[in-house]
Amino acid sequence: MKKILIADDEKNMIWAIKRALKDEGYTIITASNGKEAIESVKIHEPDLLLIDLKMPEMNGLEALKNIKKNFPNTLAIMMTAHGNVETAIEAMKIGAIDYISKPFDIEELKIQIRKALDIRKMSDTIDYLTEELKNKTGKRIIGESKGLKNVLNIVDKVAESKATVLITGESGTGKELIANAIHYNSDRAKNPYIKVNCGALSENLLESELFGHEKGAFTGAINKKLGRFERADGGTIFLDEIGEINLNVQVKLLRILQEREMERVGGVETIKVDVRIIAATNKDLMKMVEEGKFREDLYYRLNVIPIEIPPLRERKDDIKLLTYYFLNKYSKELGRKEFKLTDEALDTLKNYEWRGNIRELENVIERLVILSEDNVITKEKLPKEILYIKGQIDNFKLPSSGINLEEVERNLITQALEATNFNQTKSAKLLGITRHALIYRIEKYNINTKK
Structure with a gap:
């Protein structure tokens, strides 16, 4: 039987929700303020928390922040005053999966509760699947996308x-x-x-x-x-x-x-x-x-x-989890201390296309752990082919003074050749052109292709 914790200082509201959910088969637990809600989550571990924004002693946002910090898997729906969009957005940032504005239609609330519990079921299923797989094979599926x-x-x-x-x-x-x-x-x-x-x-x-x-x-x-x-x-x-x-x-x-x-x-x-x-x-x-x-x-x-299975470039939310998983894996294998990753390095990894997907990411992380002299991965330590990403072109702004396009093109071709150890096929792939087009430009700009 699913347990739902209702946290609201209005007794009439709690009564109305309990009455509406009476025939749904849920076990209902109540709290009259934020502090009680935190204690109830500790004791009862509810499947879902319905929490009001305005409550005495500790408001809903503060209570939710505390609960998500200590019990990150707790699903919560924030109940807010009508039209309070800013608060609703803040609640979602903290970790609420949804919000509902008072006064609300009770049928709408029931639908939101069912959706939330479906998410709980899926989350539990995924945890079970990945744990079973790890137990049988020693491998696990990483990701939350x-x-x-x-x-x-x-x-x-x-x-x-x-x-x-x-x-x-x-x-x-x-x-x-x-x-x-x-x-x-x-x-x-x-x-x-x-x-x-x-x-x-x-x-x-x-x-x-x-x-x-x-x-x-x-x-x-x-x-x-x-x-x-x-x-x-x-x-x-x-x-x-x-x-x-x-x-x-x-x-x-x-x-x-x-x-x-x-x-x-x-x-x-x-x-x-x-x-x-x-x-x-x-x-x-x-x-x-x-x-x-x-x-x-x-x-x-x-x-x-x-x-x-979607490619890694469409699962950007999983790149951070996968990166830290592989950092931990290879640092343990090599007897190294725990590695840290700078925000700039992580952003660069997220913006890379990962044509080789998870296998390519794992290989890159293994290489970084082996070659790094300290335990901090910075953007500068990333492989050259990752630093020269297409996303940088999207952000490029033409300076008011203009540029020499041929000079830029020559420079990019030289960088691509150096990044791939002068492998023309790989260089052409980095630049998004054919190998024949690359050879033409190498000859046009008289670029030295000798190592």
């Missing part, structure tokens, strides 16, 4: 089902972690969990690895071999880089998805398998279907539950 919460909400809903899942997203976004979370929070968690990197195996080897082979099926097949699907029977198989499989293997995979049966390479025996399939790719499979490189029927069989 809306995009990541949406992904984990889907994970929670699909984990207990047998539905096939297709995880999409750029390289380095954490597709395997999401697959792990689905398996380890399903009723198959104690059964086999087999992972296959489809892009790392040749065409013939992949077929044999997935479906197994009989003795003598091909040169070198001196013994019968069970395939990954047979080994995953009763559990889950994770097919990473599914866009790399050839059309012949696609046909066999389609049969497993449709009939839950297969034959080993060189075999005639039909083998039944009970396997939950999770696939992942950084490719546009629909585009591959249009190009004839991926079977349309297989695509729809795989895409029963689609989960798209």
Whole structure:
């Protein structure tokens, strides 16, 4: 039963709210001022706090500030006088998830309470999912952004089902972690969990690895071999880089998805398998279907539950958490003291595009911890490719005296070459132009490309 704490010095208001929520199944706790509210949160740990702004001894804002400092996970809705927008904004900054103006419609309050408790449920679910994943794999999902919460909400809903899942997203976004979370929070968690990197195996080897082979099926097949699907029977198989499989293997995979049966390479025996399939790719499979490189029927069989992981550049709220997580991880591994990050350095990291996503961020932080002579990461210590970010161009203002555009262009090209150790492909990527366009400009400005 959900517990709601109502903090208000008006007895009539508390009575009215309690009466309205009587049939909703909540346990109601009350407080008549800010200090009582703080004590009640300590004792009862409510799922939701409804707190009035104006109260004796300590007002709602002061009480909420104290509660969020000591009990940061407490969800709160601030009750304010009609039209007091400034106070409502201040309450949201402190940590209230919403506000409602007095006098309010009781049905509107009920809706806001339900929404708030849904957020609580999602938050608890995410905590559970990430903790279970950490316990099973030693790895955890880090982040609080809306995009990541949406992904984990889907994970929670699909984990207990047998539905096939297709995880999409750029390289380095954490597709395997999401697959792990689905398996380890399903009723198959104690059964086999087999992972296959489809892009790392040749065409013939992949077929044999997935479906197994009989003795003598091909040169070198001196013994019968069970395939990954047979080994995953009763559990889950994770097919990473599914866009790399050839059309012949696609046909066999389609049969497993449709009939839950297969034959080993060189075999005639039909083998039944009970396997939950999770696939992942950084490719546009629909585009591959249009190009004839991926079977349309297989695509729809795989895409029963689609989960798209947003790139890190769309999860800027998570960059700070991830950065400090990796700083802590690598400082412990190397026996270093706790690292600090200046605000300027953090802002620079947030504004970088992170084309390599979380994997790139982790690599950068590991490098910084290894190479840093002290325990403070400043902007100046960041890699050159991060310092030369596109966001700086957006903020550039043309001076009233004007500039020499060719001189600026020559300077930027030189900086890009130096930042990439004179790798022309990487330099062109930094500048947002093609390699041919870069070579043309190098020749135009007679830039020395020798190290």
